[in-house]
Amino acid sequence: LQIDPENKPKKRCYEFLRQTSRSFAAVIQEVHEDLRDGICIFYLILRGMDTIEDDMTIPIEKKEPLLRNFHNLIFKKGWTYTESGPNEKDRQLLLEFDVVIDEFLCLKKEFRDIIADTTKKMGNGMADYAKDTVRNKYGIMTIKDFDTYCYYVAGLVGIGLTGLFATSGLEDPEFDNNIELANSMGLFLQKVNITRDYLVDDQDGRKFWPKEIWSKYTNDLSELKKPENATNALNCLSDIILNALQHVPDCLTYMSRLKEQTVFNFCAIPQVMAIATLSICFRNHDVFKKVVKLRRGESVKLILRSKNIYEVADIFRYYNRVIINKNDPRDPNYLKISMACGQIEQWC
Ligand SMILES: COc1cccc([C@H]2O[C@H](CC(=O)N[C@@H](CC(=O)O)C(=O)O)C(=O)N(CC(C)(C)C)c3ccc(Cl)cc32)c1OC
Numbered sequence: 001l002q003i004d005p006e007n008k009p010k011k012r013c014y015e016f017l018r019q020t021s022r023s024f025a026a027v028i029q030e031v032h033e034d035l036r037d038g039i040c041i042f043y044l045i046l047r048g049m050d051t052i053e054d055d056m057t058i059p060i061e062k063k064e065p066l067l068r069n070f071h072n073l074i075f076k077k078g079w080t081y082t083e084s085g086p087n088e089k090d091r092q093l094l095l096e097f098d099v100v101i102d103e104f105l106c107l108k109k110e111f112r113d114i115i116a117d118t119t120k121k122m123g124n125g126m127a128d129y130a131k132d133t134v135r136n137k138y139g140i141m142t143i144k145d146f147d148t149y150c151y152y153v154a155g156l157v158g159i160g161l162t163g164l165f166a167t168s169g170l171e172d173p174e175f176d177n178n179i180e181l182a183n184s185m186g187l188f189l190q191k192v193n194i195t196r197d198y199l200v201d202d203q204d205g206r207k208f209w210p211k212e213i214w215s216k217y218t219n220d221l222s223e224l225k226k227p228e229n230a231t232n233a234l235n236c237l238s239d240i241i242l243n244a245l246q247h248v249p250d251c252l253t254y255m256s257r258l259k260e261q262t263v264f265n266f267c268a269i270p271q272v273m274a275i276a277t278l279s280i281c282f283r284n285h286d287v288f289k290k291v292v293k294l295r296r297g298e299s300v301k302l303i304l305r306s307k308n309i310y311e312v313a314d315i316f317r318y319y320n321r322v323i324i325n326k327n328d329p330r331d332p333n334y335l336k337i338s339m340a341c342g343q344i345e346q347w348c
Pocket residue numbers: 020021022023024039042043046153154155157158159161162182185186187189190193266267268270
């Protein structure tokens with residue numbers, strides 16, 4: 001029997017975690033030990049699938065079965081993926097994916113079932129979108145489409161994590177019934193990322209902003225970045241931010257129901273970063289010139305403050321006010337924005 005005293009595979013998984021996302025890795029490492037490994041492995045499996053979905057060098061004939069089959073591949077000891085493109089950010093993770101699989105197989109069965117079920121649904125959703133040429137050519141069409149896409153890539157993560165929290169015993173077993181709220185946790189984060197990443201996605205030729213929104217302001221999403229379209233660009237930006245803001249009450253309700261401190265921090269930190277990012281993006285033309293990022297000092301302050309629902313509600317109220325103060329009566333979305341912010345103000 002070969003015992004690995006320091007259990008190197010597990011260490012290696014946390015090294016991958018640190019490589020993929022420094023700030024978030026630190027938050028995961030603080031999570032209660034009954035959930036830490038489950039969340040770390042879940043995160044790496046999702047990262048692996050996301051890397052395959054993002055890799056434009058993989059032909060759809062190979063990508064589709066890979067994604068649809070990923071929930072089985074995570075049970076295949078020794079499996080790795082060696083054909084990902086040269087510039088793929090997480091190439092190393094896929095090259096050593098057997099390490100992730102070994103750790104996944106050590107998780108308790110309830111965790112394996114939840115992770116495998118989430119991976120299966122997400123893999124099929126990603127495959128459906130990857131092969132849909134209409135969407136690839138014209139991007140996401142309707143707001144309903146937008147919510148469906150975000151459900152597959154982010155809502156399912158919130159729902160899967162909620163299952164892990166409930167199964168671990170650290171949160172209410174009934175916590176599992178907050179499917180809608182868990183979905184909102186994912187949709188809010190994903191929509192903020194899609195809003196912030198306008199330029200990066202435009203440069204990669206990807207259109208995530210739904211046509212039902214941008215077609216009110218331009219004939220082509222890419223045109224919004226031109227200086228002569230600045231007014232339409234800012235009003236379109238308000239429209240998609242309005243869409244994201246509608247998930248905030250659900251996210252606050254979800255967080256108000258969490259009991260365990262490290263689970264709360266793990267959930268709250270990305271949410272406060274998201275509302276801060278969204279408020280900085282609001283009516284900020286830099287969104288069409290670069291990737292708008294929070295200053296380091298502000299992020300650190302937010303991380304230190306997100307300790308309980310009162311502090312988190314305070315933070316949401318503050319950034320909500322930033323949006324209200326920047327709201328412009330000449331913006332066609334002016335009234336809807338003030339209504340959405342009014343709702344958030346009320347919740348807080
Ligand atoms: C209850 O639900 C959650 C509770 C806590 C955290 C997350 C969510 O937060 C990170 C936070 C994160 O990864 N932040 C990045 C910042 C960035 O992406 O710009 C980072 O800090 O590097 C995030 O963004 N995503 C990616 C998706 C949104 C697609 C799910 C994510 C991916 C895998 C996992 Cl296991 C978790 C999350 C939750 O998921 C909804």
